[in-house]
Amino acid sequence: MKEPRRLATVIALTTWLGALAVVFCNACVTSVDSGATSPLALPDKDQFITQGVGVFMEKRCGALDCHGQIGRPLRIYSSNGLRKNDGPNGARDTSGTTAAEQTANYFSVVGLEPEQISVSRVSEGVYDDFLLLKKPLSLEGGGVRHKGGPVLRSTDSGFDCLISWISGAANKAKCEDGATQ
Amino acid sequence: MDSTLFKLVALGFAAVFVSCSDPVRDQAIERLGGEDPRVAQGPEHRPGQPCVLCHSDGGPASNHKFAVAGTIFETSAPDAKGAEGVKVLFVDAASAMRNYDTNAAGNFFIPESEWADLTFPFKVGLLKDGKQIPMMSTVNREGSCNFCHRPNPGSTYAIRGDDPRSSIGQIFVANAAAGAKP
Numbered sequence: 001m002k003e004p005r006r007l008a009t010v011i012a013l014t015t016w017l018g019a020l021a022v023v024f025c026n027a028c029v030t031s032v033d034s035g036a037t038s039p040l041a042l043p044d045k046d047q048f049i050t051q052g053v054g055v056f057m058e059k060r061c062g063a064l065d066c067h068g069q070i071g072r073p074l075r076i077y078s079s080n081g082l083r084k085n086d087g088p089n090g091a092r093d094t095s096g097t098t099a100a101e102q103t104a105n106y107f108s109v110v111g112l113e114p115e116q117i118s119v120s121r122v123s124e125g126v127y128d129d130f131l132l133l134k135k136p137l138s139l140e141g142g143g144v145r146h147k148g149g150p151v152l153r154s155t156d157s158g159f160d161c162l163i164s165w166i167s168g169a170a171n172k173a174k175c176e177d178g179a180t181q
Numbered sequence: 182m183d184s185t186l187f188k189l190v191a192l193g194f195a196a197v198f199v200s201c202s203d204p205v206r207d208q209a210i211e212r213l214g215g216e217d218p219r220v221a222q223g224p225e226h227r228p229g230q231p232c233v234l235c236h237s238d239g240g241p242a243s244n245h246k247f248a249v250a251g252t253i254f255e256t257s258a259p260d261a262k263g264a265e266g267v268k269v270l271f272v273d274a275a276s277a278m279r280n281y282d283t284n285a286a287g288n289f290f291i292p293e294s295e296w297a298d299l300t301f302p303f304k305v306g307l308l309k310d311g312k313q314i315p316m317m318s319t320v321n322r323e324g325s326c327n328f329c330h331r332p333n334p335g336s337t338y339a340i341r342g343d344d345p346r347s348s349i350g351q352i353f354v355a356n357a358a359a360g361a362k363p
Contacts (some may be wrong), residue, residue, distance in 0.1 A: 064347060065323035080317065083346040091334065092345035148321050149274075149301060 040118040043166050048106045049099075052175030053165045056158055057105060058097060059179040066148050075108050077101035121166060133162060157181060209234055210241065212341045225286035228252040228263050229332035229351055230340070231325035232290060248299045250290035251326025253283050253307065256355040259335030263287020264309070264354045273303035280308075299324075309354045326352065 048054050058078035062068045068081030077084050079097045084104060087093035109132065110117060116130035136159070137143025138150035152159045158178025164171035213230050220226045232250035235242040249271065254261040263286040270280045271291075279296060283289045291299075302319035305326075323329065331348040332339045 059318065063318050063321050064329035064349060066321045069347065080349055086345060090345070092348065092350065151302075151321075 040114050041121045042110045042114060042118060043121070044168070044170075045103070045106045047165055047170040048109070049102045051165065051170035051172045052179065053161060053170050054097075054102050054105050056161050056175045056179045057109060060151065060158055060181075062105075074112055076105050078105075117166065121168075133159070133166075203239060206234065206239065212343075214338075214341060217337065220286075224284055224290070225263075225288060227338060228286045228288055229254070229327055229336060229338040231328045231331070232288075233324040233328075236290070237293075237324070246293040247324060248291045248293045248296040249303075249320075249324045249326070250288070251330065251352065253287045253289070254351050254353045255287075257333060257350060257353045259333050259339070260337055261351070261353060266309075267354060268308040270306050270308060271303055272305075273300045275300040307352075307354060314354065 062076030062078040062081040064081050067074050067076040083093045084101045113130045134144045135146045136152035157174045161175035161178045229252045236247040253264040253267045255264045265285050267283045269289050272278050281289045302321045306315035330352045333351050
């Protein structure tokens with residue numbers, strides 16, 4: 001009497017495991033599309049690096065007690081903050097911010113909400129509906145909760161720096177001014 | 182049966198109490214290592230280590246909570262002497278100002294009770310022998326200066342497994358004209 005019951009249990013377990021395997025495999029197959037391309041209209045990388053947007057972000061956001069930390073979603077590298085690599089002999093890298101770090105910062109910034117930034121750029125004018133521009137502002141000033149509190153006003157040069165870059169023509173003077181405020 | 186029930190309830194309470202600790206903080210404190218037997222636990226202990234880690238709510242020194250604390254060394258060398266008598270000046274986001282002097286170990290600390298309404302970010306600078314050394318950036322949310330300015334490698338108080346990529350190095354005052362890094 002015991003044997004048929006054990007057999008039934010084994011069959012039931014096998015069926016369940018098989019079903020689970022099918023579900024997982026399907027999930028894997030349908031969630032990956034290696035041929036997909038992203039038609040996102042992201043802000044320009046060269047402008048980010050050459051027009052001072054990156055430096056502004058390094059100085060105003062990239063301190064070691066803010067976004068200059070490994071665990072931050074918006075991670076910012078800089079010469080005076082988090083370094084991407086060690087220096088010689090495992091010591092701290094004391095060189096200026098490297099090209100690799102500047103590039104990583106760019107992808108960190110545009111990767112925060114790539115679709116939303118892209119949509120805002122395509123809509124040509126509505127640039128204030130994503131985290132990059134909402135996080136730095138106070139709640140009263142149209143921002144959202146930011147653990148570091150409000151760090152910019154919409155009238156600050158730094159805010160103009162970000163807006164100008166996103167709109168396609170980064171204003172270097174504003175970025176430089178914003179970095180020192 | 183009563184005994185089993187009692188054990189289960191006791192186990193439940195134990196689980197709740199254990200889960201109240203902060204494993205991230207506990208691990209960070211463990212990495213600081215033990216006390217230096219040559220230095221009594223007090224204002225001059227653990228120079229260079231992040232003070233507020235322990236001196237804050239939930240920390241093992243929460244009976245002496247600090248708003249801000251740190252260490253100034255004479256030079257950038259490992260185990261450099263603490264810089265005594267350096268005036269550390271603060272201006273917070275609400276324009277409140279404070280200044281404190283470093284002790285013989287180079288340590289300084291502002292008890293939380295003396296600046297309960299400290300508003301981040303704040304600016305800080307040093308005054309040593311009439312020379313001003315302002316910090317280049319603001320302090321945004323961390324009360325331990327030594328969280329970012331950790332002891333340089335090779336120091337007695339260097340943190341175990343420290344990652345030099347995330348420390349700008351200890352604060353020092355020597356060669357200020359050549360670019361000290363407070």
